Amino acid sequence: MLTKSLKGRDFISLRDFSKQEIITILETALALKTDLAMGRKHKLLDGKTLFMLFFNASTRTRNSFESGIFQLGGHGNFLQPSATRLPTLEGEDVPYKTERISDVARVLSGMGDAIAIRILGDAVNWSYDKGLRIIKEFAKWATIPVINMEDNIYHPCQGMADVMTMWELFGRDLRGLKLGVTWTYSGSTKKPIAPHHDVMYAASFFGANIIYTKPPELRIDPEIEKAIKENVEANGGTYQTSDNIEDAFVDADIVYGKNHVCLDLLPPFQKEPKFDEMAKLFDKYKDWIVNEKYMKLAKSQSKYMHCLPCERGMEVTDEVMDGPQAAVWMEAENRLHAQKAIMALTM
Ligand code: CP
Numbered sequence: 001m002l003t004k005s006l007k008g009r010d011f012i013s014l015r016d017f018s019k020q021e022i023i024t025i026l027e028t029a030l031a032l033k034t035d036l037a038m039g040r041k042h043k044l045l046d047g048k049t050l051f052m053l054f055f056n057a058s059t060r061t062r063n064s065f066e067s068g069i070f071q072l073g074g075h076g077n078f079l080q081p082s083a084t085r086l087p088t089l090e091g092e093d094v095p096y097k098t099e100r101i102s103d104v105a106r107v108l109s110g111m112g113d114a115i116a117i118r119i120l121g122d123a124v125n126w127s128y129d130k131g132l133r134i135i136k137e138f139a140k141w142a143t144i145p146v147i148n149m150e151d152n153i154y155h156p157c158q159g160m161a162d163v164m165t166m167w168e169l170f171g172r173d174l175r176g177l178k179l180g181v182t183w184t185y186s187g188s189t190k191k192p193i194a195p196h197h198d199v200m201y202a203a204s205f206f207g208a209n210i211i212y213t214k215p216p217e218l219r220i221d222p223e224i225e226k227a228i229k230e231n232v233e234a235n236g237g238t239y240q241t242s243d244n245i246e247d248a249f250v251d252a253d254i255v256y257g258k259n260h261v262c263l264d265l266l267p268p269f270q271k272e273p274k275f276d277e278m279a280k281l282f283d284k285y286k287d288w289i290v291n292e293k294y295m296k297l298a299k300s301q302s303k304y305m306h307c308l309p310c311e312r313g314m315e316v317t318d319e320v321m322d323g324p325q326a327a328v329w330m331e332a333e334n335r336l337h338a339q340k341a342i343m344a345l346t347m
Contacts, residue, residue: 006345010139012148028341043073044344049112053079055123064335105141118149126273145346159198161334175207180248183214184315186259189278193260195307204231209238213248249297256305257290290316303327
């Protein structure tokens with residue numbers, strides 16, 4: 001019954017899905033992971049094509065989608081904007097250089113079975129919601145499911161893989177589990193905030209006690225923060241913030257430590273992105289790093305998570321990344337299983 005309800009659905013934001021639908025996807029992902037390990041092959045998407053439109057670089061997302069659709073019997077077609085005509089919104093047309101999204105979406109709908117899109121950051125001149133608007137424009141015109149491979153606001157596939165990893169490590173009921181999500185330093189001022197949004201939003205369905213720590217000048221999107229608060233309240237968890245990095249570690253079961261941009265130095269809060277100012281701000285907080293000293297404050301069985309790619313020596317030390325507490329490899333692998341579930345259920 002639930003599986004039927006997901007067929008044909010777009011996968012753009014976790015906020016479009018009920019807790020039960022999220023559980024269905026996670027259970028499917030775990031079953032597909034077990035079956036792969038046991039050598040049981042499922043050609044659930046035999047003869048089907050996934051178009052993968054990447055406006056930004058990727059290692060995990062591209063390879064997990066491409067391997068995933070192949071393992072399910074289908075084909076992943078990698079599309080780079082530089083090798084096609086740029087799909088654009090109305091009003092942004094350049095003769096014979098661009099093609100309206102309304103037209104591209106309908107053309108691809110006649111040739112394949114889903115369209116996956118990554119578009120954020122430089123690809124949209126740091127307009128906060130433009131990537132999401134473009135993905136939604138594809139969904140408006142496509143007659144096949146559209147999957148969000150990350151925009152400036154959401155990274156729903158990452159959120160699913162993150163919670164799948166938590167389930168495997170700590171069980172399905174995350175009530176009582178402390179998830180410390182912290183901002184960390186990076187030498188880059190372009191690292192997305194979407195993974196922070198979706199790891200906390202996804203975990204909020206399962207009653208985790210979430211704390212988000214960051215320097216005082218930083219914050220997540222207040223609308224998403226509100227949604228996380230509502231969700232934890234409905235599911236038996238808590239949500240707090242702190243300007244002290246140590247609060248993310250003390251007695252934590254999971255520490256998710258990663259850099260993200262300063263929203264207040266980007267549009268719509270600024271006319272143009274203020275990256276120089278952001279770099280100066282970040283430089284004040286070089287000691288915001290996941291290291292062994294901080295990890296000792298967490299529970300002895302605690303795990304470190306990061307969506308990757310990480311900046312070693314800036315966001316996290318080699319000792320933690322290469323140590324027994326790192327769950328990052330499992331987390332990265334789970335992108336494959338989570339996305340196979342998303343594709344199998346929606347396509
Ligand atoms: N975590 C993640 O989305 O990785 P990529 O940017 O390599 O796809």
